[in-house]
Amino acid sequence: MDSKRTPLLREEWDLELQKMFESRFAPKWNANIGDRIGEVEFEFVKSFQKDLVYAKEHSLYQTKESILSFIETYIKPSAFFKKQLEGIQWKQNFESIPFTNRDDLQSKITDIIPIDAKLENMVINPTSGTTGKPILAPNHPKAIGCYVPLIEYTVKKYGVTPIHSPNSTFAIQLCYQQNTIVYATCHSLAGGAKFAKINIHPNSWNKTTDLQNFLLEFSPQILTGDPYAFESAMKMGIKYKPEAIHSTALELTPALRNNLSEYFQCPIINFYSLNETGPIAYSCPKDPEWMHLLPHDLYIEVISNETLTPLPTGNVGEIVLTGGRNPYLPLLRYRTGDQGEIQYGTCECGDHFPRLRLLSGRKPVYFQKPNGETINPIDVARILRKNPIIYQFQVEQVTEVRWECRLSLSEEIEIGKSNLEKEKTKIKAELESLFGEGSQVYISTNFPLDGKKQIVFINSYLSQRETKI
Amino acid sequence: MLEIRHYIKQILNTPFHLVDLSSVSLDALWFDVFFSRTNQGKLFPFPKSFDTITNLNLKAIHIILANVLYDKESQIPEFTLQSFYEYLSNTLPKLCELVPDYHTWTSDSERAEELVRSLFDAIHILPATETKEYFTDRYRSIDSRERVRILEETKKAQERAKEILRQLRQKEEEEAASKYNRE
Numbered sequence: 001m002d003s004k005r006t007p008l009l010r011e012e013w014d015l016e017l018q019k020m021f022e023s024r025f026a027p028k029w030n031a032n033i034g035d036r037i038g039e040v041e042f043e044f045v046k047s048f049q050k051d052l053v054y055a056k057e058h059s060l061y062q063t064k065e066s067i068l069s070f071i072e073t074y075i076k077p078s079a080f081f082k083k084q085l086e087g088i089q090w091k092q093n094f095e096s097i098p099f100t101n102r103d104d105l106q107s108k109i110t111d112i113i114p115i116d117a118k119l120e121n122m123v124i125n126p127t128s129g130t131t132g133k134p135i136l137a138p139n140h141p142k143a144i145g146c147y148v149p150l151i152e153y154t155v156k157k158y159g160v161t162p163i164h165s166p167n168s169t170f171a172i173q174l175c176y177q178q179n180t181i182v183y184a185t186c187h188s189l190a191g192g193a194k195f196a197k198i199n200i201h202p203n204s205w206n207k208t209t210d211l212q213n214f215l216l217e218f219s220p221q222i223l224t225g226d227p228y229a230f231e232s233a234m235k236m237g238i239k240y241k242p243e244a245i246h247s248t249a250l251e252l253t254p255a256l257r258n259n260l261s262e263y264f265q266c267p268i269i270n271f272y273s274l275n276e277t278g279p280i281a282y283s284c285p286k287d288p289e290w291m292h293l294l295p296h297d298l299y300i301e302v303i304s305n306e307t308l309t310p311l312p313t314g315n316v317g318e319i320v321l322t323g324g325r326n327p328y329l330p331l332l333r334y335r336t337g338d339q340g341e342i343q344y345g346t347c348e349c350g351d352h353f354p355r356l357r358l359l360s361g362r363k364p365v366y367f368q369k370p371n372g373e374t375i376n377p378i379d380v381a382r383i384l385r386k387n388p389i390i391y392q393f394q395v396e397q398v399t400e401v402r403w404e405c406r407l408s409l410s411e412e413i414e415i416g417k418s419n420l421e422k423e424k425t426k427i428k429a430e431l432e433s434l435f436g437e438g439s440q441v442y443i444s445t446n447f448p449l450d451g452k453k454q455i456v457f458i459n460s461y462l463s464q465r466e467t468k469i
Numbered sequence: 470m471l472e473i474r475h476y477i478k479q480i481l482n483t484p485f486h487l488v489d490l491s492s493v494s495l496d497a498l499w500f501d502v503f504f505s506r507t508n509q510g511k512l513f514p515f516p517k518s519f520d521t522i523t524n525l526n527l528k529a530i531h532i533i534l535a536n537v538l539y540d541k542e543s544q545i546p547e548f549t550l551q552s553f554y555e556y557l558s559n560t561l562p563k564l565c566e567l568v569p570d571y572h573t574w575t576s577d578s579e580r581a582e583e584l585v586r587s588l589f590d591a592i593h594i595l596p597a598t599e600t601k602e603y604f605t606d607r608y609r610s611i612d613s614r615e616r617v618r619i620l621e622e623t624k625k626a627q628e629r630a631k632e633i634l635r636q637l638r639q640k641e642e643e644e645a646a647s648k649y650n651r652e
Contacts, residue, residue, distance in 0.1 A: 110630035125645040144646040
């Protein structure tokens, strides 16, 4: 570790962290990442945490009246805000404010970023791109630092007390991919407690027993990851009992939640978080079908899919967000593309912030190789995302051996016909190598590029088989 | 006051064929203008001489304005000499920099309108039938200084946009900040 990556790093934290790096059970580390929290960021997050706790205690969530001051702050510095609000009585009529969509974040990012924002501090946390057109959401370490108090707030609600000590490992993030970054670090905002991101795929370990031993050696308080990773861990027979499991990124079905809870013998916290916004909501400890709005600085609306007007409680529509703390990405009625309903009022669990019930979320889709092995779609996304000419894509497994890969290509990047054919051949070869022997990939380039949240991965082959069974 | 079109016409009809630009004395000219307007000026009206001006284009703009103000039928009311002096000393040199060839002021009707509006704006008078809002709005839309300011701002915004896109690409390659979960 170095102090550039973790500016507040202390010697005793580093000593503990070295034990993790050098453990005989350690995975094959392939990246170095720090929290990038300096004094200024530290103070920002602490102040955010204080406001969060106060707001939670006093049920002070954002309303369309209270969020106006946030909007006011950005009218001058953000050309996008200025344009969106020009000529309308937005203070008197919040609903007259035009929506921001995913496409705006990609095509108008230079207008959204406030003119006074210093670009040197920008960071980009890459997304796996499992839900449509990936958005390169610029962020600031101080806003990413706020994940710590937000996540800690949710685990406390489930009876877990985070230990702020370099001897402790607060979380280990699991994933199951052919390739991904694997690293260990410590978080200044958690008193130097350790954190590691590991890949449970056998590719990532020297010996098959290492993963199990690594978890036992560092005994993280919680495990984070997506349902796919947890299900894989369960199938692999990993024996570890964390204090809680923190699940994000994909829809967690009630059946899988129950299975995970039984298998790992701990509470399962479902988390709704977007790269564009950071954490949004977490599952209620009393009724896991509902998720409480988590931060105090986000205003949430549910709008009708037909009329695009806000819906009263009890109706399902699209989730729209205003506010947040990302200095590069202030959100003004941002249409998330996710569907749900909202409910207000007190809750038995003690968190009286509005509750969301998410619908038709991001269901995990798995592909199957002709030899029966499963493939994580993130590996597919990784191959397609790294190619700059691809803006959006959809991959469907149609039969046991046939895959269709639909691409929409950037119009801005001029690519000759022969080069395009070369690119397609390259992509086809990479995907066929991932999908295994006997697989055939068909590429088309007329996938619509309309900024909508598209279903990216479809396995019609497996769903047909399941229906028949 | 008359409507703006009368003053524009006056500017477009400035009798430059009667003027020898290099030898004309601006101080004498302004003395005559104010003597004719007030009938009481015995002294030069401004605290500093304008005869030191050698830029013929700037001299020409003085002459254009003197022609507008000399005409008693123009119905221009009295105004404070202080603000007029500041206008001649500060605004005119800038306008001259932005529109260097004086013929432009007398051949392009929009520039002629800009010149007369910039004068009226400086000495706080309004042409007949115009509200203050209309006057300001119209002046802003044809003001060369405003046009240059907008161009500069646009250029700055374009440069910033370029820089943002460059940084976005660069930051995508660089390491991120660690966070406990993924999205």
